Amino acid sequence: MGIAERKEREKQEMRELILDAATQMFLEDGYDKTSVRNIAEKIEYSPATIYLYFKDKDELFFAIHEIGFQKLLSQMETTRAIINPLERLRQIGVIYLEFALKNPEYYDLMFIMRAPINSIKEKHALEHQKEPACWYYGETSFAFVQQTISECMEQQLIKAENPMLTSMYVWSFVHGMASLHIRDRFLVMDLDSEQIRNMILLALDEMLSMLKK
């Protein structure tokens, strides 16, 4: 059955062709300004073709959302080498913030925008048994932080006692700074981008020193 295999391969190649074009355009111009028509034009296909490979624009961008999570997760996992969990937590924080500042469009899709998360909700409603790859990287990333925080607690390095609660607010803390910066809300403080960047990294250290036992 060589033909069926080739067809499947071609289908995957087409999916990637669309995905690559969409990703490239999205990283340059953002979600809103990347239209299905523009993507189609770029790959020299009709707009309708895209709908043969992705249910809608949301699903297409959810695929990009996942690529973003893979990138972030792989960067975070480099901290596995760090033995001290508190130092590891700090490094995860630095990597997370650096990812947000260097890839604001990815970050937007992953943690700020409403759009591609609707795909998850729909999938979750249909495939009620369990969640497969759909939410996989997000959960793995969160679990990684939670694991690190649990280790900090076991070694009595931090004050907090509830790993889930602590992970939740440590995440919220860095996300708050990243998202307020990306969405320009820090301009109330009348600082330039460089000053804000420094403040954010300073804040991370101050937070960790408060968390420390």
Next chain:
Amino acid sequence: MGIAERKEREKQEMRELILDAATQMFLEDGYDKTSVRNIAEKIEYSPATIYLYFKDKDELFFAIHEIGFQKLLSQMETTRAIINPLERLRQIGVIYLEFALKNPEYYDLMFIMRAPINSIKEKHALEHQKEPACWYYGETSFAFVQQTISECMEQQLIKAENPMLTSMYVWSFVHGMASLHIRDRFLVMDLDSEQIRNMILLALDEMLSMLKK
């Protein structure tokens, strides 16, 4: 000059007619689903009329954004009565989070969305002398938090030493939780809305206790 006055009054009334309709529709269906055409239809005018009173959709929604800030600020200022600045800070946090959870659409416009903030950037570029009412409520709100935190420091109630830095990350902390919740990112934790709400308020207290000297 009674006619000129009446005309001015009528202009203001028309502005409010548009604003009220837009606010109502926006709070029900959100920004994206509230179209200029729908607003026009609701008030029984042509879409073009709206553009005689607001430059574009962004400016219209920035006006709503300001109303949101007035609401939040007036609620925050009820804490002026609280003498202990640390207790006041806690109450500001509770009010902020409750505002976000009860008025997610307002919160979205004020702190998450990219859209209406573009109006500020444009205004800021043109009226280069100073920023008038345009950013007023946002700055006042931030200043109010900063003032409270300064008082905490003066009375040696908290560990931190830089009022601006501390205000920035305290704000980021609560904003992070509010925005991750509003944009459904907390569903990685597989909790229901009530549990999340409790966690958020618990996190606020834990953060304040860490901040405490």
Next chain:
DNA sequence: TTGCAGCACTAAACACTGTTCATTATATTT
């Protein structure tokens, strides 16, 4: 080899969106 089924693909349309502008209707002033 032919004929048919299935497939990838597309042109065109649908129902929207924000925004602009020439034109009309109304109100005010001369």
Next chain:
DNA sequence: AAATATAATGAACAGTGTTTAGTGCTGCAA
């Protein structure tokens, strides 16, 4: 009453996401 200023609009422009009917090609069975 005529001229002017102003308010409001119909219609169009340029775009959006998405659906559908139809075309032409590919692969397989007769």
